[in-house]
Amino acid sequence: MTHSLPLLPYCPSDLADRLLSGGPRILLCGETGIGKSTLTAALARIMAAQDLACFGIAADPGSPGFGLPGTVSLGQWREPGWQILAFEALCTLDAGRFRLPLITAVSRLIRQAPAGLLLIDMPGVVRGIAGSELLTGMATLLDIDTVLMLARQSKPVPLQNELLALPARVLAVHAHPEARRPGKKARARKRTERWRTYLEATHEVTLDLSGLRLTGAPPPVDVPDAWPGRQCAVIDAGRTMAIGEIISLQDRRLSVRLPEESVTTDALLLRDARTEQNGLLGSAEPFASNALQYLPPTDALPYPTTTYSGGPRPVAKLIGAYAVLVNGVFDDPLLHLRLRQQQRSLLFDLGDFGRLPARIAHQVSDVFISHAHIDHIGGFLWLLRSRIGDFAACRLFGPPGLTGHVQGLINGFLWDRIGDTGPRFEIAEVHGDRLRRIRIQAGGGREDLPEIRIADGLLLDEPLFSVRTITLDHGTPVQAYAFESKAKLNVDQTELRALGLSAGPWLNRLKQCLAEGDQEALIELPDKTRRRAAELGAQLVTVTPGEKLVYATDLANTAANRSALTALAQKADFLFCEAAFLEADSEQSRRTGHLTARACGEIATAADVRQLVPFHFSRRYETNPEAVYLEINAVCSRIVVPPKDSLQNRRKPA
Incomplete structure (x- = not known):
């Protein structure tokens, strides 16, 4: 039998x-x-007015009602607000x-709370396993x-089954009609x-990392x-003594901002x-875990x-x-x-x-060839055949001699x-600081x-990304490449509405001025008033930093290459x-001009680097790829080891 909780009206005094x-x-x-x-504060105010000692715990570390983000705090209501008594980081x-x-942490604070009413303001996690277990x-x-x-009239009461199973008394209450979910960026700005x-x-204080637990x-x-x-907290006997922020880590010396009275x-x-x-306090991604997957998206999925x-x-x-490493870590190199x-691909x-x-x-608009050994360029025949038709010229970049191989x-x-439907290519060979180019159909x-002169190996510089190259040695010149996306400026739509502004071309001008560093530029708003770009940017714009991906294969283990x-x-x-x-086969590595795993x-x-993706493993390890990952992991913690089932799903030797 399904029970439902009746909703009480929003009336703090009742x-x-x-x-x-x-x-x-x-x-x-x-x-x-x-x-x-808001309701916690209203209840505390009413109870304190009746000469009742009322205490509260702000238990939401992301958007605390009082206290610091990243903590839970114990406070006592004393007009006009909460006075913090203790906190746990x-x-x-x-x-x-x-x-x-x-x-x-909340349990430790409860033990410190004096006798009296205690209101615990819980985090807004009300879905899934996390919401169920937290409640x-x-x-x-x-x-x-x-x-x-608190529940909205238009939605079912969250976690209703869990609420009905609790030994405590349960009250379901209408949310205040004016309660609105703030935007993600607005919350980030407030906590920051x-x-x-x-x-x-x-x-600033300096701590010796070797002496820290x-x-x-x-x-x-x-x-x-x-x-x-990163936030960090000084802990003594399980209790928080101080909280601060790390400035840098160099030579195992940690520079940290901490209160002057903190106990080290x-x-x-x-x-x-x-x-x-971007200057906002947020959550760092779990190190080397989220951004690397082993299932390609459908629009990049190989057959x-x-x-x-x-x-x-x-x-x-x-x-x-x-x-996507199309052919996996053992087969021919091909990174898509x-x-x-943009519905566009680079290879x-x-x-x-x-x-x-x-x-x-x-x-495919651009192809970046490391060198012309068959396992690195043999797929050109697929590209050649597939591009018969009315397609724009595809650009190919690579080391000296690439033109002759393609021709x-x-x-x-x-x-x-084929008439005039023959595939078109523009080939650019890297010769030091010059690109020698031809067009072939x-x-x-x-x-x-x-010829084009290039500086610092810059091959492409487009509005959304750039590509650079360096020349390495494999017994023949080999190109390695760095793809760098550019920083993205994002407008907070919630803040835009809060300021009573409408979207329009002025936002593009604002982002352009900020991107070019023109902080003093005056931006004309829809109401014909003008404000400085820096002022508007601080209120409306957050910056998503660009990302960098480097591709390097077939290089000798030399000091110059390293x-x-x-x-x-x-x-x-x-x-x-x-x-x-x-490393056990380092002589083979030296003879053939390849890197060892180490x-x-x-x-x-x-x-x-943030994440290392090793590939181009010798076939001699295909029944034991774990050995390659283990050898790399011994000297580099940034490697992401694939799931065991993908390591086991390989061809057995004949």
């Missing part, structure tokens, strides 16, 4: 009377933006992911007497402002770039709360084949793009970078083509019946194009790098 008739511990629940904090804004530490855990483990669930104000009263979920120590901006101990708590590059033997097929997810919003190398549909070939492949066929002519690739891949988000041989990992660590 609710206060009801709550006073029960026990002292009251849990206020509801989705984000439904008015829990969580160093996360994600109550759903870290629900057990949250409940534990049940708080209500039962904290000995809650009354659960007050509160956090920045707090940090103004801190000072790191707790929570700290990033790897060998990835210093993952540390700046040997325990430091870190999780995922972090001030990002399935019964004979596939390439091993794991990594897919890196970028903002607005996917990078799909620019999703890095042209190995075995049998797993890509012709429609992808139609949308030879084209000349191997008779083109007497199958069945047509060949046209020399003017230095050049480390510089190109510096702080890359993704490094696709060959790891051809194990060298691959050392380069990634030296370049401080």
Whole structure:
């Protein structure tokens, strides 16, 4: 039999009377933006006016009703608001992911609360397993007497089955009719402002990392770039002594902003709360876990084949793009970078083509060839055949000699019946700081194009991305490439509406001025008033930083190659790098001009990349690819090891 909870009207004075008739511990629940904090304050004000001692716990670390983001705080109501008595650091804004530490922290605060009414303002997590476990855990483990669930009239009461199963009294209450869910960026700005104000009263201290016990979920120590901006807390005997923000990690010395009166101990708590590059306090991605997948999206999906033997097929997810290692880590190199919003593809190398549909070939605008060994350029025949028709010229970039190899492949066929529909290509060979270029059409002519001078290896510089190259040594010149998307400016629509402004061309001008650094430019608004770009940007615009993907394969393990690739891949988000041989086979690696797995990992660590995707493994390891990943992992924690089932799903030797 299904029961439903009746909804009580939103009337704080009546609710206060009801709550006073029960026990002292009251849990206020509801989705984000439904008015829990407002109601908690209204109830506290009413009870305090009756000379009742009323205490509250702000238990939402992402949007606390009082106290600092990343913490839970205990306060007493004293007009005109909450006076903080104690707090516990969580160093996360994600109550759903870290629900057990949250409940534990609230429990410690309850033990410190003086006798009196206690109102607990719960996080707005009301869906799924996280919502169910958080509600049940708080209500039962904290000995809650009354659960007050705020709900909108137009929606079912959240977690109704869990509420009905609780031993506590349950009251379902209408949300205030004016309660509105704030925008994500508006919440981020509000919490950031509160956090920045707090940090103004801190000072810089230096801690020796070797003498610290790191707790929570700290990033790897060998990835210093993952540390700046993270919240951290000084812990002593399980209690929070101070909270601050990491400035930098260098040579195992940690620079941290902490209150002057903080007590330094040997325990430091870190999780995922972090001030990002856009200046907003948010949640850092779990290190090297979210952005790398092993299932391609449908618009980049290679044809399935019964004979596939390439091993794991990594897919890196970028903002607005996917990078798919089409043939896996064992077969021919072919990285398909799909620019999703443009319906456009870039290819890095042209190995075995049998797993890509012709429609992808139609949308390839640029191909970046490392060198002309057959496993890297043999797929050109697929591209050639697929582009017969009225297609724009496809650009090919590569080392010296590429023109002759492409011309030879084209000349191997008779083109007497295609007329002017022959595939068109513009080929650019990298000769130091120059690009030597020609235009070729199958069945047509060949046209020399003017040379182009390039600086710092910049091959392409488009509005949304750029591509750079360096030349490495493999016994023959080999090109490695860096794809870099550009920072994206995003307008917060909630803030736009709050300012009473309508969208229009003025927003494009605002973003252009901000992108060009013209902070003082005057932007004319729809009401004909003018405001500075910097002022509008601070209110309306957030910046999503660009991302960097580096592709490098077939390079000798030399000091010169290591230095050049480390510089190109510096702080890359993704490094696709060959790891051809194990260290035990280093002589074979030296003789053939390839990297060992260990060298691959050392380069990634030296370049401080965020995620390493090794590939181009020798076939001799196809029954034991785990050995390659283990050898890399010994020197590089940024490697993402694929699931075991993808390691086991490989061809057995004949």
